[in-house]
Amino acid sequence: MNTHTPLFDRFKNHLIIVVAFSVLLATISLLLYPLDLLSTPHTVTGFVWSNLSATASNPGCIFTLITLMICVFYKSKFSDEFKVNALIQLLLLLVLSLGLKTAMKQMTHSPRPYTVVMAESTVIASPRDFYTFSHSDKLNKIAQMQGTVSQWRWSNWQTEMNYAFPSGHTTFVTLCLLFFSRLFLMSKRYVLCAGLLCWAVGVAYSRLWLGMHRPADLFGAVGLENVIFLLVPYQYHRLTPWLMEKSQVMKQKWT
Template identity: 30%
Template sequence: MLTIAKRTAFAALLLLIVPVFAMLSGWVWRPDQDALWLKMMYWITETVTQPWGIITHVALVGWFLWCLRFRLKAALALFTLLAIAILAGQGAKSVIKEQVRAPRPYVAWLEKTHNVPVEQFYNLKRKVRSQLVARQLQDETRIPSWLRAHWQNDTGFAFPSGHTMFAASWALLAVGLLWPRRRIISISLLMLWACAVMSSRLLLGMHWPRDLIAATLISWLLVTLACWLAQRFCGPLAPPCKEQTEIDKRAR
């Protein structure tokens, strides 16, 4: 387990570069950013937002199973572990959000510019919050209509970031499970995707850097455990050596 923990810890540190840099550089979210760049970030964040997040999850599960090529019983066990790791992260996120009750950056901005008290906002039902956002921004020309709709659909608390937890979990699972198979391209793409998702949450006014940091650390803990369990119950993660393969062929 120590080897897996070291590997996933290094990957988690790489993911933390995004929020730590934003925090240390003094970067502050503003709503008046380049519309084209924001739209690109929006489509990246949509790969995690429902219902697209379900498609992403299913596609990644299929890709992992293909890369690892476990037998049916081990593959089913791995599928279960992957699902538990992702769902456990999302469940932990929901519990923590309700306990911490941290406002999103755009909600804090609404308080400053539109006199919408944060505490009053979060005391409302979700449907009423959505209606309030739409009403307050109907004459706000700086905010694109698609971003307004995104805010209306996601009026929950900020800490920690569920999108980050989803993307970081898959990136760290790739490092933990696919590295022994030397799936370098898959790992690199998933790490870049996770970093892009994390950046999108900052740029869209949905999260503070601390939300991303907490989500990444929680993901690391859950993924490290899941990878250890996968190695213990699903078989070796590394491909068999050539000599063992030849022995197996002759045995058949």
């Protein structure tokens, strides 16, 4: 009996990607964490990690998604029906990931690591004290750290003042890794799949380096996204034909 069905291969590839990503994150966490957030990094180092992190921020994440979609679908052999199914799934993954990630942050109330540095520098009384301030007061407190920490970290702290768990950036890169790696593997584009994995690991580490997250925040994001990914279906037998029919009608009207 042949057990290598499309469903079997799909979950096998999913497991391989998840294990590889998790092992690399665990290795980085063990070897390179914790970090001294008050150290002065080389300009190139700060530039690389800050800009790598930006590829999963807003609006950088939009350009990342567009780039990945072009890499996957441009001149691909996927059928139109397959592409529509994939785009519906991607949209659902994005909406659910954003909503659940935001909800979990509000439930856990986990302070970001940089608030610990601010407390140790006596800028605030305690990490949790930071979250009692208004938005403008938070900015003023972070402004007091200018000159104490590198510009790369300090500028990032100003843009993200919400809670830490789970990591939103790691949630996004895990989504991209799980969704697009499946399509790359189906197309036997292994180099692109490996590059996607390296990018995801790099973004996740950048969050540690910038003082935005702890390893637990990263693994919480990986776990959350895996649950979402396994629950969201791959095919939409009723919606896809309807959308394809509507698109054909629109094409006829414009031609």
